[in-house]
Amino acid sequence: MHRRDPFTLALLIAPAAVVFGAFFLLPLAELFVIGGSGPQGWAAYASVVTNPRHLQSLVSTVTLSAGVTAATLAISTVSGLFLVRNRFPGRALLLAMLTFPLAFPGVVVGFMVIMLAGRQGLIGEATHALTGGRVVFAYSMAGLFLGYIYFSIPRVILTVMAAAEKLDPQLEEAARSLGARPWQVVAHVVLPALKPAFLSAGAICFATAMGAFGTAFTLATRINVLPMVIYTEFTLQANIAMAAALSFVLGLVTWAALALARSFAGSTVAAAG
Amino acid sequence: MRRYGPAFWAQLSFTLLVCALLVVPVVLSMAAGLTVNYFVGIRSGLTLRWVAEVWALYADTIRLSLGIAVACLACTLVLGVPAAYVLARAKGPVARAIEELLVMPVAVPGLATALALIVTYGGAGDFRRSWLFILVGHVLFTLPFMVRAVLAVMTSIDLKTLEEGAASLGASFVQRFFQVVVPNCASGILAGSLMVFTLSVGEFNLTWLLHTPLTKTLPVGLADSYASMRIEIGSAYTLVFFLMIIPSLILLQLLGRRGRR
Numbered sequence: 001m002h003r004r005d006p007f008t009l010a011l012l013i014a015p016a017a018v019v020f021g022a023f024f025l026l027p028l029a030e031l032f033v034i035g036g037s038g039p040q041g042w043a044a045y046a047s048v049v050t051n052p053r054h055l056q057s058l059v060s061t062v063t064l065s066a067g068v069t070a071a072t073l074a075i076s077t078v079s080g081l082f083l084v085r086n087r088f089p090g091r092a093l094l095l096a097m098l099t100f101p102l103a104f105p106g107v108v109v110g111f112m113v114i115m116l117a118g119r120q121g122l123i124g125e126a127t128h129a130l131t132g133g134r135v136v137f138a139y140s141m142a143g144l145f146l147g148y149i150y151f152s153i154p155r156v157i158l159t160v161m162a163a164a165e166k167l168d169p170q171l172e173e174a175a176r177s178l179g180a181r182p183w184q185v186v187a188h189v190v191l192p193a194l195k196p197a198f199l200s201a202g203a204i205c206f207a208t209a210m211g212a213f214g215t216a217f218t219l220a221t222r223i224n225v226l227p228m229v230i231y232t233e234f235t236l237q238a239n240i241a242m243a244a245a246l247s248f249v250l251g252l253v254t255w256a257a258l259a260l261a262r263s264f265a266g267s268t269v270a271a272a273g
Numbered sequence: 274m275r276r277y278g279p280a281f282w283a284q285l286s287f288t289l290l291v292c293a294l295l296v297v298p299v300v301l302s303m304a305a306g307l308t309v310n311y312f313v314g315i316r317s318g319l320t321l322r323w324v325a326e327v328w329a330l331y332a333d334t335i336r337l338s339l340g341i342a343v344a345c346l347a348c349t350l351v352l353g354v355p356a357a358y359v360l361a362r363a364k365g366p367v368a369r370a371i372e373e374l375l376v377m378p379v380a381v382p383g384l385a386t387a388l389a390l391i392v393t394y395g396g397a398g399d400f401r402r403s404w405l406f407i408l409v410g411h412v413l414f415t416l417p418f419m420v421r422a423v424l425a426v427m428t429s430i431d432l433k434t435l436e437e438g439a440a441s442l443g444a445s446f447v448q449r450f451f452q453v454v455v456p457n458c459a460s461g462i463l464a465g466s467l468m469v470f471t472l473s474v475g476e477f478n479l480t481w482l483l484h485t486p487l488t489k490t491l492p493v494g495l496a497d498s499y500a501s502m503r504i505e506i507g508s509a510y511t512l513v514f515f516l517m518i519i520p521s522l523i524l525l526q527l528l529g530r531r532g533r534r
Contacts, residue, residue, distance in 0.1 A: 008446060009363055012355035013371070016416070019352060023409050024378060027389035034392045079291050082284040088277075096526055097292045101299075103468070103522060105475035107496045111511055112298035115305070120312060120504055122301060150295060182280070211382025214477040214492070218499050227384050234388065234482075244392060247385035255380040259373075 028251075031244045038241025045245050054229060054246065060141070061226040065209035068145060069202050072152040073160075076201070080160035081190070102154040106147075106214020113138045113147040113219060139220040147215040152208065156201040163197030164190075196264075203261030207254035226250050299515070306509035323509035327498075331510060334494035339517075341404060341490060342473040345411040349469045352412070353419035354462060358454060360420070361427035372424075376417040383478025386413060391482060404488045410479035415472050419465035426461030427454075464528050467521040474517055491517075 036042040048054045083095055101109070117123045117138040127135040137143050167190065175185045213227040226246065234243035306324065309317040328335075360372050378386055387410060395401055432454065439453045455462070477492040484493050491514060498507045 005362075009359045013359040016352040016356040016375070016420075017371070019348075019412065020375065020416075023390065024386070024413050025374075027386075027393040028381075030393040031385065031389035075291055078284060079288040082288055086281065086284075088285075092530075094288060094292055097296050098288075099526065100522060101295055102525075103471040103475060103518060105477045105492050107477045107492050107499065108475070108511060108514065111302060111495070111499055111507060114499070114504075115298040115301045116294075122297065150298075153291065153295065207380060211384065212478070213382070213384050213481070214496070217477075217481070218496060227382060230384055230388075240392065244388055247382065247388050251381040251385040254382060255377065258380045 028248075032248055034241055035245030035248050036241070038239065038245070040241075044242055045249060047242065048226075048246060048249050054226075057224045057226050057229045060224055061210055064141060064145060064148070064225065065206045068148040068152060068209045069205045071145075072149050072156050072205050073198055073202055075149070076153055076156040076160050077191075077194070077198075080157045081164055081186075084161050084164040098157055099154040101150065102158075104151065106151065106212050106216075107218045108214075109147045109151045110215040110218025112150060113143050113215070117143055117146065141223060143219050144216055144223055144225070147219065148209045148212065151212070151215065152205045155208075156205055159197050159201035159204075160194065163194050167193050199261045199264050203258050207257045210254050210257070211250060302508045302511050303515065304508075305505055306512040308505065311504050311508070323505045324512065326506055327510045327513055330506075331491070331494045331498070334489045334491045335513065335517075337404060337488065338474050338491035341408055341411060342470050344408055345415055345473040346466055346469050348408070348412045349416050349419040350462070350466065353416050353465065354423055354455070354458075356416075357420045357423035357427060357458075357461075358450070360424055361432060372420075375420055378413045379417045383410075383414065383476075384482065386410065387479040387482035390479075402485050402487065407480055407483045407488055407490065410483050411473045411476055414476060414479060415469040418468045418472065422465030422468060423458055423461040426458045430457055432457070460528065460531075464525060467525045467528070471518050471521045471525070475514070 035044055038044050040047065043050070048058050079098065083091060083098075101112075104112075115121055117136060119136055119138075121136065121138060124134045124136050127133055138146075171189050171193070172185050175189045180188065211227060213231065216223050216225055216228050217231070227250070230243050230246045230250065233239045233246065304315060305311040307319050307321070308315055309320045309322070356375065360368055390406070390410060391401075394406070400406055435453050435457060436449050439449045444452070475492055476490070477496065480490050480493055481496065484490060489497075495507070495510055495514065498510050502510075
């Protein structure tokens with residue numbers, strides 16, 4: 001095309017590149033250096049596995065995030081496939097309700113969990129009326145689990161539905177005509193075809209749950225997840241080097257999870273358009 | 274119409290249950306914000322008293338959040354639309370690497386980004402204390418959403434042919450960009466803008482570390498009210514927040530539905 005094109009293109013992306021470099025890449029590099037400048041030196045980076053308290057919070061964060069990812073994928077697949085395959089009155093409204101909390105911030109999601117499972121929450125009132133006891137689990141790992149599922153369902157369901165709409169119905173038709181039962185069609189045709197969507201949606205779900213802070217902050221500062229540990233190191237202990245090292249490691253984990261899923265799902269996703 | 278089998282009803286019940294999980298707490302919190310005494314229940318009567326108290330306590334956080342969201346939108350438009358155009362036009366590993374880098378602030382937790390900004394620019398007193406410090410965080414976090422929304426539309430239309438047509442008629446680059454490229458990407462720009470606005474109004478992970486006592490945004494105020502105020506005030510405040518983001522969420526859904534057709 002035009003000879004001056006590369007120059008124009010470089011000029012157009014320059015503002016974004018400058019802002020991004022000055023306020024993201026440079027600070028991340030600084031964060032990395034600061035992380036190694038504490039009393040422990042570069043060993044701070046290993047502390048997430050050498051310090052028992054940090055290791056424990058890493059393990060519980062990863063377990064929580066993996067559990068949330070599995071549960072959200074299962075829920076979203078059942079409901080997403082149902083909505084893709086059936087047309088009935090009220091379907092659009094159901095879909096709107098399922099995707100509505102898409103942009104809720106973590107603090108608000110935390111408050112929603114309190115509304116459901118908090119001291120004055122719906123579940124507590126219901127169990128109080130039924131049994132006399134009061135079930136309250138908002139301010140614990142279980143509350144966080146519920147909150148992260150709440151937060152993740154809209155995102156995951158949209159990805160699963162978008163992939164399911166692109167499936168070729170002839171494949172299922174063929175499987176059925178060969179005598180496959182409905183569950184066999186789902187297990188051997190539909191679910192394998194949705195694998196790229198599961199990988200990318202699951203990775204986003206996992207990374208978000210690993211790094212989320214607002215929900216845990218609203219529910220209880222005592223919940224032992226990595227973002228809360230980082231926050232405590234930074235504010236209460238004023239241990240900036242440790243907070244920097246831990247948050248750098250956390251960022252690396254979430255970014256790697258996403259990059260890995262993209263490289264697995266990448267070719268298929270790109271082919272799907 | 275065909276008859277629905279038991280599998281249909283089972284799946285419908287499950288989906289309704291999931292809907293209830295998402296919607297019931299929203300309705301409860303809205304009701305709580307308008308109830309005289311939530312502990313007694315709705316029979317204690319309805320009132321706007323809590324909303325008025327929220328306004329008295331937190332009006333400045335609402336104003337600041339709106340201001341930051343609008344400024345953030347302006348920044349992401351100016352930075353993001355040209356960047357998306359470059360990424361749509363340029364092929365090759367460098368463009369892909371830039372794209373990968375640009376979406377990093379979504380992958381990296383807000384806590385880490387905020388800490389990085391603080392350790393780097395925390396010493397610049399005036400900047401650290403001003404709302405611009407929060408704006409920087411919001412722009413970093415929302416820019417990928419603008420770039421991706423615009424890029425998605427740009428790659429789906431035949432940008433090259435459109436531009437070549439305009440160029441053959443003697444249109445300069447600036448004319449082509451504003452009169453051909455931008456109008457053809459209007460739906461992507463609109464979707465990106467709504468997303469950026471909504472995310473900026475609700476951003477907490479970064480903002481909690483970046484804010485100062487004089488630069489509290491709405492979500493910072495929300496966290497504060499959940500921790501220290503009675504549940505009716507927290508609910509009324511949440512109600513105000515919902516009223517601010519629901520219009521753009523509805524528009525986003527309408528846009529998405531039109532796009533799927």
